[in-house]
Amino acid sequence: MTEHDTHADTRAAMQAYGRRARAAARLMRNASGRAKAAALLAMAELIEARADTLKQENARDLEAGRNSGLADAMLDRLTLNDKALAGMVNGLRQIAAMDDPVGSLGPTSIRPNGMKVAQMRVPLGVIGIIYESRPNVTIDAAALCLKSGNATILRGGSEAFHSNQALGAIIQQGLAQAGLPADAVQVVDTTDRAAVGEMITLTEYIDVIVPRGGKGLIARLSSEAKVPLIKHLDGNCHIYIDKAADPGKAHDIVVNAKTYRFGICGAVETLLVHADIAASQLPGIAATLVSKGVELRGCERTRAILPTTLPATEDDWLTEYLEPILAIRIVDNLDAAIAHIERYSSQHTESIVTEDLAAAARFQREVDSSSVYVNLPTCFADGFEYGLGAEIGISTNRLHARGPVGLEGLTTMKWVLTGEGQLRG
């Protein structure tokens, strides 16, 4: 087969996925909450019943991964062991137990002519998920999209192909057992990379795509996509220790935000410290961080207080390390802290440590990031922590969903008006 034929085949295949998803979305839109919960619970039972099969299929992926030289960290993320399977089962049962978001009504207002105006929550329609090696995303994403009444097309990484196909079969059986269309969740069965390029242009069949993966992948998809993306780019997060900070809280918040996990998007990457309290507070914070293996890089004023600290460059202010490194800058006041964040932040999550009500209010009002905290570590950036019950990802978009995205971000609102024959004009 020529390359041209292959591409035409992939296009035709992806359009067929799209058509089936659109048809399933029409049925899913009006599926009852009871049926959707039953499907999720059936999937949980099937995962438990077929644990051996899932591990066998996963073993094929792991073997291929080892043969192709996948890094140990990647192999870890790819592995479906008892703990990973139990995590999926628990996730499915939690999502099954959540309230159905579809059909709920916001406040109703009565217009002067007596007609009633409200907004009703409805599914987005067809959601595409493009993701890398973690097979648990197959279950998590499918469950959230299903609960919110959408049809879903999942395109996972080729490293997890056999695992994802096995999970896809379980998902479709769970849907069928609950009387829902199996096409409501489709796991793409081609590893052709062109499939992703086709998906992101299928505006007729896909309403939104949630890409999950490295920044390079997301940036490339963004520049080529015609379908809207709910996407996550950088998490270059800041903490500002104000003059009026409680020193004990400041210490614990910074240490937690840096060391809870180095690789998460909510990890703090730059610490800003008010000049008046830097000499008294920085040494204790630095000592704890260094004892935990964190490398510090500071501005000149920081290095005057912490002489062994490496010098920070302009690049450091811009970098999301995702590693045990922290940049530190001393600033003269709240205005300078906000100005630094305005210039260098990726507008993900920032926090102020202060006991000063006015400083807290100004920081929370003026900092233009998707999450702005007072007296909390930035590592709380997570849908479960916010009470969303689950999370499809964290959005760095400004439009539609911003910050952690739960079920609501996978829905939209329609206006519902009710009258008794009122006329216009």
Add this chain to the structure above:
Amino acid sequence: MTEHDTHADTRAAMQAYGRRARAAARLMRNASGRAKAAALLAMAELIEARADTLKQENARDLEAGRNSGLADAMLDRLTLNDKALAGMVNGLRQIAAMDDPVGSLGPTSIRPNGMKVAQMRVPLGVIGIIYESRPNVTIDAAALCLKSGNATILRGGSEAFHSNQALGAIIQQGLAQAGLPADAVQVVDTTDRAAVGEMITLTEYIDVIVPRGGKGLIARLSSEAKVPLIKHLDGNCHIYIDKAADPGKAHDIVVNAKTYRFGICGAVETLLVHADIAASQLPGIAATLVSKGVELRGCERTRAILPTTLPATEDDWLTEYLEPILAIRIVDNLDAAIAHIERYSSQHTESIVTEDLAAAARFQREVDSSSVYVNLPTCFADGFEYGLGAEIGISTNRLHARGPVGLEGLTTMKWVLTGEGQLRG
């Protein structure tokens, strides 16, 4: 100058607009509600004080329009007479009097660890407006974007160039009088068509674009834009007269929805009628519509009842006439009505006429349009009628703003979390 030079100049000019807008947006984000209202009121006074100048500049556009053979309807829409100016002044004062949406907080939830989670309404940032000949859009759009704390770049049609420039000068003087950055509202001063092509790709400087104009323009911009659009495509609206409809309401609702104004997106284009009541209700409705100059096109069953009606083709079901034409189809039941709408509607606004609670509930739940009515004419599709206070347009997008878009659609939400040193993990 070569064509290449001109394009490079236009690109540089549009990037400069973008840079200035981005800088102004930083200041506007934290502008007080008082300053924004003062700017709007200053603009209203300036329009009144400079009515003669505005009419003179408008006369230049009108003369050029007549010389280039603009249609009378276009010249009408272009004209700034006393009535048009009074409309702008009233609009400015109404928007000045509205509550400032920026900084308002949604409900606060308390997490088990005691931290408080809420969402705060904030501006989108920089909004681009691309529009055609009506100069009143310059004032209306600028006022709404300003009130919601955004910076705005307005690109009007070349037919209204002198009118828009004169209005732009008034807007910038009003901003300066209130101590706000004049660059918060910029009216593009080039008529080079390439300026639009540049605007829709300025993702670094523009957060969202609201294009207003014909369907051809919007479709072209959609296919080329990199900046997200809040856009309006078709309004192929339906009314379904149910078996349980009140005949008097059905008559008045259909007549109002078709004849309130033929050219608005909320005008009904296809009427669906339950077979059981078609023979009793259609003749009266048809007689009134025909007496008002409306041409009727019906399915075969309709023509059996209304023999002089023209036959409707597949194209009629798909067409947004925006003219005194109505397509009529008789359907067997509510399911058939919903299926017709599912297949042919542009998902803008649909209405059911019924006294049956279950039929009303099913229609409102199952029809997937941005507005779904019970016992109301579709011509209510308008932000003022919904109580939004003002309207930048009607969105046919599914993401972010859907249906009539008021101030809220020009804002987004950020998460604000407040704690007392809670840590994660």
